[in-house]
Amino acid sequence: MKTQQLITAFSLLLGVYATPLAAQQPLNFTVKANEIKSAVSPNMWGIFFEDINLSADGGIYAELVKNRSFEFSMPLMGWSIPKEAANNGQVLIINRQTVNSANPRFARVTVPGTRSFALVNEGFRGMGIKAGEQYNFSVYARQQASTAVKLTLTLLDESGKAIGSTTIAPTGNSWEQYKGSFTASATVPKAKLQVQFSGPGVVDVDMISLFPQHTWKERPNGLRADLVQLLADLHPGFLRFPGGCIVEGRELSNRYQWKKTVGDVNERTVIMNRWNNEFAHRATPDYFQSFGLGFFEYFQLSEDIGASPLPILNCGMACQFNSSEVVAVNELDPYIQDALDLIEFANGDVNTTWGALRAKMGHPAPFNLKMMGVGNEQWGPQYVERYTIFAKVIKEKYPAIQLINSLGPGPDGDKFTFLNDTLRKLHADILDEHYYSSPEWFLKNASRYDSYDRKGPKIFAGEYAAHSKGVGNGDNKNSWQCALAEAAFMTGLERNTDVVVMASYAPLLAHVDGWQWAPDLIWFDNLRSYGTPNYYVQKLYANNKGSVVVPILKGNSVISGQDSVYASSVVDHTTGELVVKLVNTAATPIPVALVVQGVKLATNANLTILKSNDLQGLNSLDQPMHISPATQNIDIKGKTIRTNIAPWSFYVIRTKITK
Template sequence: MIINVISRKLFLSTAIICCFVSNNIKAQTAKNSKKISPDLFGLFFEDINYAADGGLYAELVQNRSFEYGPTERSGWNPLSYWEYACLGFSYGQLSVETNEPVHRNNPHYVVLNVEHVGHEAKYAGLSGVGMKNSGYDGMVIKAGEKYSFSMFAKLLSGKSIKMKVILESKSGALLASDSFTVDSKEWQKQTASLQPSASYDTANLIVLATTEGKLAVDEVSLFPEHTFKNRPNGLRADLAQVLADMKPKFIRFPGGCLAHGDGLNNMYRWENTIGPVEQRVQQRNIWGYHQTAGLGYFEYFQFCEDIGAKPLPVLPAGVSCQNTGGTWRIGGTGQKAIPMEEMQAYVQEVLNLVEWANGPATSVWGAKRAAAGHPEPFHLEYIGIGNEDKITPEFAERFKMIFDALKSKHPEIIIVGTVGPSPDGEDFDKGWAIANEIKIPVVDEHYYTDPKWFITHQHRYDSYKRNATQVYLGEYASWGNKLRNAIAEAAYMTALERNGDVVRMASYAPMLAKKGFTQWGTDMIFFDNASICLTPNYYVQKLFSANAGDTYVGNVVVKDDRDSALAASCVQDSKTGDVIVKVVNYDSSKTKKIVVDLSAFKNIQSNAQQIVLVGNANAENSLEKQEAISPVESTVTVGKKFNYDAPPMSLTVVRIKTRKL
């Protein structure tokens, strides 16, 4: 991770204000305080930009089960990213077969026929025939750390076959190796452990038969033992940690358009993503690559639990994406609907998710969760149905079927509906009409637009009806990763806090993007195999989610309310008693004056934490250079009333304690 500390010194003035306040300056809101959603800021995860395989999912082998194909990407085949390997004048044959796979959901496997093992040895006496995998743009390995290798294999000839697994550098230097023997004519899982002698950013994995014979190979895997929380089949530790650092209140998964898919056969069906990885159903990713489902529903729920976030799974509403077939535009007409005679079975699939997540280990689906190593329930509270769908009669009919069944069988579950892909328009209006008609608890709004829109629409939710359907702002961003984009989003987020009684949740999107593999230009975190770039947008999201409250307090920040470039909010966290003031100045050239009046609070502690994100409006961070923008933290002294000069293009967070430690 690239980290830079800005040496610029910023501080609060604690002078008590006795002077006359201009008539142009008045309290931000007339209301004093109100309860707001405790789940306001969270994360949205979609497998776009190689966010899962090759990204957050820690698997190092690409195309590990030989299921790549040309329908996913032109030129792909079951041996893509694999290379035939022979050492020491050995020779043999490599082929792909489907006759007797490990599991019907994983049909392709490799047959390795070792006809001759030579004597001119490489690697201090090693000869043989096998295959080499280059991973996702190479494999990053670290000296001294352990890597867990596994594969399924079975003998197709009479004698046992000795195997060697090797990590090598790009130039062919041996970095680590281990051995095992295949001696069964039934599929068995083989394991080995590798501990590299040197660190390397573009290593290869070689699986080598060192004695003659014929065998079948499938599900070839290499994981770092050090995954996030050291979970087997786990997550890349550094990427998962920067998400955990945000302290999100929820995580939405698995999409996005990925959820309802490119046609009915491409829908994301949660039941296909649990159980042993070799039995999961892999499929084409709607964004133009392959998804192994190694990062499946169990791993999503487990990650939520590991970082204290509530899971928000989003399931298709019985229809596919309207942009099916390549019509990627607002209002596409490629939507397909599950036939009505199949809908009862699909509704049951949705109900099964609740039993899998929350049911006892003795229930049918709870037992499947327990078999995966989690006998206790996951305490699911939310389920999303649909993702920015076109609001057609077919959609409406199927959504209501699912909604009614969930409401009847599981009234404790909070259902999140959808109102299309835009902040207004036909689908938005039709979606809200359905929400009002059947009283959907929460609906999911999406919008991507320019920074000025976020500045000029800070009062969007002021007029929304209270004590009715609430809003989940599931996807939003200001089309850019410069500081000005992030600060515009920060200004809007103060308005989300102000309207936290109607806006229940919000999450920036998309979250992750791998260098060289992006389908979406504006993202929160960029990464490659070795490093991570945290954008200004990430820091804004983190500063809000890690400094959230459950009560909004008005009459605290005093400012010129005619100035749309100046935004502010004040919340209190009932668990800690902390008061959190946020001040945003979107003006790129002028310092803005505000007054903070904490007289509504008792026991204000004088030492407060201050965090400031500030810089040039056009500054941005990248993988190629040291970060230009990152927050600066300090301790400041505050009083019951103080003034503050908000620097140009800045977000300031002041966290004030009301309880003595």
């Protein structure tokens, strides 16, 4: 029996439906629209990006070739030699570590006769190819001993049929980049790229790359347009990058070092992705970071989607869940210098060292960096010791930069309490709270910030998501039950914007064939993508952010779970509208009457409804809009807005107001 049927039957036994709906007395709420409780931060609802679940390589970074520079731990990982070509030549991987430490390896292909040798790249769980799309190939190559090996690039569908091809003829014995383009004749979700070498001769190749022409804003080395569009549609206030535990690394040698992710793409150092074997149930040994999506691209993406950039930097501590490795305090200087240089890279004049690099990469104007995270999810006195040193140096040189500080991996317990007490005494700027828990936890904690110190540090709800089956396993789903609980919890975040200044769901992206962690906000395969019910909750909050919070009360109390209803209200000064958010977590409809004080209402309102009759309902690649918002108009009489909140639903009401 379905969940809805069970609950309906149980409710009938209890007599919930004994009174006809029309006869039920509405819940009366008062909205004091002329009483400003607090301002809403422009950064309030944002995005947390981490390279997990093939989010970067194989995801938003549009490169189709895996291990394009042969720098994975197994140099030919992702590449194969067709049986029919195996005896026609050979490939050697040459390591030139002393010559080029950032990109030491390249492939030397020898074709002794007139037949053809070939390498085939499998892509990231295949290559998503669209009919009629132009694909741009590039390679760095040089000929050996006056030979003239030609390269024929062919896209192959799942059956091995060619669906697009072009030929490149490298010349000379020095490294040069060669390019070619072709148009695909078919749509294929899991294509491969064959690079055929026709001799005789010897040729060296490196940085074998394939991009679609239509990336976000048509940029070379660009991003996957459909995924960026989903982010842009959120209208995020900030973009936090690059994580997450990626920042820390399993050990310090594997940490994220931003300076190795900027400059020429072919000079960025590839490293193992720390999520490749983190979870035994989703091991991904071919997961590496090419850093084609690096700090410059993160800043550029932030600017593109109108979000404030929020970089998080390593503070000399590796992941405490893994190695607990820390750098000695007297050796912190390089880590602190990285932070200072990043501010210069983002904001510095073009005549500064790092500002000049930003300009050389195509962005002479500053990125207007205003905030930065020191460490990710660290805890203990060793974190406080290092944060204190970072803060002193950064604030002395850049006092306007706001610093984000870790409160550890959870929202309570000894680790949290120690950091919360200590960092408050140190007058930290913004404290980063993380919570992954059950839907029930989110419902119970919607009033978490009602009693927080109004004069203490501000709060960043930096990572949160309701988990249906416990944390850290492969069974969690982006169910409507989880999204609804998050919607209820977020009324408490919005109601307390004098304390909570930023919030972001996490993680953001997941490839359906390459994920390590669930749930996630947006799912995709090689061709398609969709927003989860949780995505639409985030979108409704971010697109209806408002300028100031105004009280919404039942009697003299805030509405936070009474009668299964959660609520918050804001006024949008830009549009001159009152915005009320209502969440019904009950299995029955609830009539409400919103008496609005202090302003004059229009005669109608726009109502957006996000709901499902199935708490375990999901969106999918085949049904991407199964649970998605619907809009309608409702009439208003006098000072009262009346509506029936459907079972298990999230309502957003917008109406024009005048004083």
